[in-house]
Amino acid sequence: MSATLAAKQRTPVRPARVLLHTFLVVTSLAWLAPLLWALYAALRPYAETSEKGYVSWPDKLSLDNFTDAFQQSDMLHYFGNTLLIAVPAVLVTLFLSSCVAFYVSRFDFRVNLFLLLVFTAGNLLPQQVIITPLYRLYLLVDLPGITVSGKLYDSALGLVLIHVAFQSGFCAFVLSNYMRSLPHELTEAALVDGASVWRLYWQIVLPLCKPAMAALATLLSIWIYNDFFWAIVLISTGDNMPITSALNNLSGQYFTDPNLVAAGALLTAIPTLIVYFALQRQFVSGLTLGANKG
Amino acid sequence: MSSGTTTKIPQAAAEPPAGPATPKKRAPQGHRRLLTRRDRITLGLMAGVPTVLHVTLVWVTALASIALAFTSWDGIGFGSITWVGLDNFKQLFSDNPQFWPAVQHNVIWFVVLILIPTPFGLFLAVQLDKRIRFSRVYQTAFFLPVVVSLAVTGFVWQLVYNPDTGLINSLVGANEPGHYIDWIGDPDLNLWAVLVAASWRHAGYMMILYLAGLKSVDPALREASALDGANEWQTFRNVVFPTLRPTNTVVLVVTIIEALRAFDLVFVFNKGAQGTELLSILVTNNIIGESSRIGYGSAIAVVLLVISLAVIVPYLIATFRKERRA
Numbered sequence: 001m002s003a004t005l006a007a008k009q010r011t012p013v014r015p016a017r018v019l020l021h022t023f024l025v026v027t028s029l030a031w032l033a034p035l036l037w038a039l040y041a042a043l044r045p046y047a048e049t050s051e052k053g054y055v056s057w058p059d060k061l062s063l064d065n066f067t068d069a070f071q072q073s074d075m076l077h078y079f080g081n082t083l084l085i086a087v088p089a090v091l092v093t094l095f096l097s098s099c100v101a102f103y104v105s106r107f108d109f110r111v112n113l114f115l116l117l118v119f120t121a122g123n124l125l126p127q128q129v130i131i132t133p134l135y136r137l138y139l140l141v142d143l144p145g146i147t148v149s150g151k152l153y154d155s156a157l158g159l160v161l162i163h164v165a166f167q168s169g170f171c172a173f174v175l176s177n178y179m180r181s182l183p184h185e186l187t188e189a190a191l192v193d194g195a196s197v198w199r200l201y202w203q204i205v206l207p208l209c210k211p212a213m214a215a216l217a218t219l220l221s222i223w224i225y226n227d228f229f230w231a232i233v234l235i236s237t238g239d240n241m242p243i244t245s246a247l248n249n250l251s252g253q254y255f256t257d258p259n260l261v262a263a264g265a266l267l268t269a270i271p272t273l274i275v276y277f278a279l280q281r282q283f284v285s286g287l288t289l290g291a292n293k294g
Numbered sequence: 295m296s297s298g299t300t301t302k303i304p305q306a307a308a309e310p311p312a313g314p315a316t317p318k319k320r321a322p323q324g325h326r327r328l329l330t331r332r333d334r335i336t337l338g339l340m341a342g343v344p345t346v347l348h349v350t351l352v353w354v355t356a357l358a359s360i361a362l363a364f365t366s367w368d369g370i371g372f373g374s375i376t377w378v379g380l381d382n383f384k385q386l387f388s389d390n391p392q393f394w395p396a397v398q399h400n401v402i403w404f405v406v407l408i409l410i411p412t413p414f415g416l417f418l419a420v421q422l423d424k425r426i427r428f429s430r431v432y433q434t435a436f437f438l439p440v441v442v443s444l445a446v447t448g449f450v451w452q453l454v455y456n457p458d459t460g461l462i463n464s465l466v467g468a469n470e471p472g473h474y475i476d477w478i479g480d481p482d483l484n485l486w487a488v489l490v491a492a493s494w495r496h497a498g499y500m501m502i503l504y505l506a507g508l509k510s511v512d513p514a515l516r517e518a519s520a521l522d523g524a525n526e527w528q529t530f531r532n533v534v535f536p537t538l539r540p541t542n543t544v545v546l547v548v549t550i551i552e553a554l555r556a557f558d559l560v561f562v563f564n565k566g567a568q569g570t571e572l573l574s575i576l577v578t579n580n581i582i583g584e585s586s587r588i589g590y591g592s593a594i595a596v597v598l599l600v601i602s603l604a605v606i607v608p609y610l611i612a613t614f615r616k617e618r619r620a
Contacts, residue, residue: 020421021428027418028435034494035438037461038450055464096347099340107337115345117610122352124547124606126555128577129599132592133358134351135581136369165351168344197333201340226443228558233582244445248562251449258452258459265449269442276441280434 035266042066042263049259065263073264075243079271082225082242084156089163090220094213096164097171102201104172105179106187116176123169127229134162138234154236162234163224171216178212179205218279222272243268356599362592369586382593393594396571399485403492403572404553411493412549415500420530422501423508437502439495448562451491452478481569488563488570492556500545507541508534543609550605554598573598 041054043061052059069075100119104112138153147155186208187200195204206213231245238249247268251261329337363382367375386393418436422429439447454461455477462477463469477487511534519529557574560566566575573594580591 017426020424020426024421024426024428024432028432031435031494031498032438034450034454034491035442038453041453049459053464053469054459054461096344100344103337103341113614115341117614118345118353119348120613121606121610122348124551124602124609125352125356126551126574126598126602128555128557128574129359129595129602130352130355131577132581132588132595133355133362136588137355161347162351165348168348169352172344191328197329197336197340222441226445228443228445228561229578232561233578244443247445247449258456261449262453265446269446272441272443273438276437277434280430 038262038266041259042266044259046257046259050257065259066267069260069264069267072260073246075264075267077239078241078243078246081156081240081246082244082271085159085163085242086221086224089160089167089224090217092160093164093167093171093220094217097168098175098206098209098213099201100168100172101175101179102205105176106200106205116173119169119172121169123166123173127166131229131233135233148240149237153234154240156240158234159227159230159242162230163227167220167223171220174216175209175212178209182208214279218275221275225272225275359592359595359599362589363596365589365592367588369588378589382590385590386593386597392571392576396573396576397597399570399572400553400556402485403489403556404550406489407493407496407549407553408546411497412500412545415497416504418497418501419504419508420534423505433501433505436498438498440498440502444495444558445562447491447495448559451487451494452563455487478564484564484569488560491563492559496549496552499548503545503548504538504541507538507544511537543612547605547609551602554602 040058041049042065043063044058045060045062045064048059049056097119100115103109104116135153138158139151141152142150143152143155143157144150147157149155152158152161182205186204190200190204191197225242226244227242228244228248231242232248235241235245238246241249247264251264364377364379365375366378366381415436418432422433442450452460457463457474457476457478458469460469460477463475466475467473468475475483477483515533515537516529519533524532555574556572557578560570560572560575561578564570566572566579577591577594577598580587580594
């Protein structure tokens with residue numbers, strides 16, 4: 001390491017660095033441009049932009065579009081729907097996939113490799129491959145009294161189940177890699193001392209997996225929150241839709257001006273941005289753990 | 295197809311001789327003797343419940359898709375299911391005006407993603423890996439499109455592409471009637487327009503994957519090559535890039551799968567109308583559209599399945615073989 005630093009001090013790197021930073025600043029701004037453009041449009045009243053055009057200096061900037069979009073589209077309601085789906089889905093996925101990972105990585109059963117393969121391959125399938133029978137299956141399953149629709153179809157439960165089933169493939173793979181790296185002596189000693197398998201999992205292995213779990217929780221929240229496809233197909237009542245797919249309906253139903261749509265879209269993006277900024281540090285390491293996500 | 299894989303893997307896995315793995319193997323044998331009946335039940339449930347859920351909702355449905363592809367079914371009652379053999383596929387390959395364009399668009403989607411945003415993401419990752427100041431700020435700027443949902447991305451890019459009010463047309467003065475450039479409606483343009491948005495997102499995704507990969511490159515290797523007098527490009531080409539091989543495999547698989555899964559962006563953009571057809575959109579339209587042609591939709595899904603398995607299976611075999619040896 002010291003050799004690199006010494007080499008760097010010797011060679012004149014300054015101009016190269018300036019060039020690099022200039023390049024990165026310019027490209028970053030270009031990268032953010034579409035989002036900044038949406039923000040700019042969202043901050044301006046429709047009347048002004050329709051009169052002066054969108055590429056023009058603003059007379060007035062306000063948050064009116066954001067408050068309007070929030071109220072007119074009943075956004076709180078859809079955020080609620082998403083919460084009802086995403087929170088259980090993330091928690092159950094983490095729990096079940098850590099169980100599988102524990103089974104696969106801490107014991108030497110003959111089915112282990114096969115099991116892990118089934119989970120990993122399942123997660124790589126395009127969703128459209130399974131959607132037709134799944135849609136039919138969801139229509140078939142009667143759950144009177146358990147879900148509002150009386151079926152698995154058009155219910156939060158149905159979405160939670162498919163998220164758990166699908167995402168547990170990826171999480172089981174990552175967690176099993178992580179658990180395999182924990183020293184074997186740890187669990188062996190406890191087992192010899194007569195600890196139950198459950199205790200081994202719950203009190204020894206799981207606490208050690210905290211970093212991996214945190215990274216996965218971040219990724220899962222972002223993926224599940226952003227889901228569009230499952231909700232579009234498996235939810236029929238607009239009222240039951242999570243926020244991302246509801247936005248698709250709302251833009252046609254309520255919004256007649258692009259400024260409001262921009263505000264609505266940006267509002268929708270806020271929760272994942274918060275999650276990302278809060279847990280940013282875990283992101284790269286989270287992907288290092290096993291980045292095979294499609 | 296999938297049953298073929300499932301039987302192949304354990305055999306392949308059982309192949310390597312137990313030589314180096316013996317000391318490791320003996321311990322778990324002891325493990326097993328220590329397990330009580332209750333432990334066995336606990337373990338059974340821990341592995342069983344998630345497996346049943348995953349297999350039922352993912353693998354059984356995938357197999358059902360294959361079965362349904364050989365039938366004709368309007369979805370009303372099981373009595374109306376009739377076996378039609380290869381008819382759906384015949385029709386698909388010869389009659390459907392949207393099928394071949396969709397296949398072609400999926401291929402274009404992959405080619406564009408792998409040729410433009412992927413190398414660019416690698417380039418960004420290499421630059422950001424140099425321990426420069428504000429690295430995290432730049433990283434965030436490029437990764438933000440991945441955090442924001444594809445549906446939201448679709449809306450944001452509509453503001454850029456809108457013929458009347460969009461950014462591009464306003465800037466180039468094509469927003470007057472008669473001078474419109476119709477980025478969304480023109481079948482010769484709209485696929486490329488969507489691909490710009492898709493690439494915008496993909497570059498950030500690839501950057502993060504490569505950043506993660508670069509973290510595992512041994513610094514000693516770089517030092518050695520610097521001491522040998524290699525310049526930056528030589529070091530990258532001959533030292534860093536070869537060590538990124540595992541990441542490259544993941545990137546390739548992810549990109550192919552992304553190209554096959556592409557859906558949200560196009561669905562929000564123009565519902566996969568003329569010029570932007572994709573296999574995923576065709577499947578979806580066949581089940582949530584009015585014409586409920588389940589067998590036909592399933593046949594398209596099977597095409598998608600076969601293409602994806604052609605990628606997934608070799609990838610998994612390679613990955614798990616390595617794991618078994620390690």
